[in-house]
Amino acid sequence: MAAHAKKAQQFARQLFKMSVVNGTVSPERVSGVLQYVEKHKVANPLIVLKAYARLIATELAKSHATVEHAGEISAATLSTIAAAMSKKYGRPVTASAKPNPALLAGLRVQVSDDVYESSVAGQLAALSAAV
C-alpha cells in the first residue's frame, strides 16, 4: 500500500511538472492533464488526483498574495504589493484584499507559507511576547 502511494505521489509530481510553464501553472496544461487522467487508466487515480491538486494549489498559492487589512485599502496599494511580491519571488504574483479588523491598522500579506506583517496588532503581540 505504501509502495502504491509512493508511486502515485511520484506520478502526481510528474503531472505537476508538465502543468507548469515558465514557472507558472498553465490552465491549458492542467486541463490536458485532467483529460489524460480521465481517459486513461491510471493506477490509484484518487491518490494521484489528490496529490496533484495539492501541488497545484501550493503552486498557485505561491503566485497569489492575500492582503489582510484593517481599514480601507486602495487598488493602487494592491497593485504595488503585487508588483513588489512579483519582483521578490521572480514570478507573476496577483494580490487580493481580505478585510481583517483584528489587525486594528496595517497589513498582513501571505504568499504561500510566507507571511509579511506590518500591523498594530502584530506590534502589540510582539510587545506582549517581549514582556
Place this chain on the structure above:
Amino acid sequence: MLSSSLIVAAASGLTKITDDFGISVPLILAQILSFSIVAIVLWKFAFKPVMTTLDERQGKIESGLQYAEQMKAQLATTQQQTEAALKEAQQKAQAIIVEAQKAAKTLADKQQQDAVEQAAALIAKAQSAIELEKKKMLAEARGEIARLVVATTQRVLAKELSEADRGRFNDAATRELTSV
C-alpha cells in the same frame, strides 16, 4: 677304741633321750615325710593359686591406680585446655564486641552524616523550588499584565483609530512591506 667307745656312749645317750621323751625315730621320719607331702600338695594346689590370684589382683589394682593417675593427669590437661579455649573464646568475643561497637558507631556516624546531607539537599531543593515558583509567578504576573495592557490598548485603539489614521498606517505598512 676310744672313738668307738665314744660313739657307743653317744648312741646310748641318744637312745636314753629318745626313750625319756618317748620319741620314735621311724615315727618322726614318717611324720616328716607326711608333712613334706602335705606341704608340697598345699604349695602346689592351694598356696600357689592363691598367690597367683593375689598377684593378679595386685597387678589390676596397680594398673587401675596407674589408669586413675593417667586419667587425673589427662583431666588436668583437658581442664587446662578447656580453660585456655574459654579464655581464647572470651578474648575473641571481646574483640568481636569491640569491632561491632566500632562498626555500629561508624554506621551511626554515617547515617547521621547522610541525614544531614539529605536535610541540606532537601532545604536546597525547597529553596530552589521556592525560587522557581517565585520566578514563575513573576513571569505569569508580567505576562498577565502585558496581556491586559495589550488587550486594553487594542480596545482603545479599535475605538479611537479613525479611518484616516488606519489609511496612513496602511500606507506606511505598504511602504514597509514593499521595501522587503
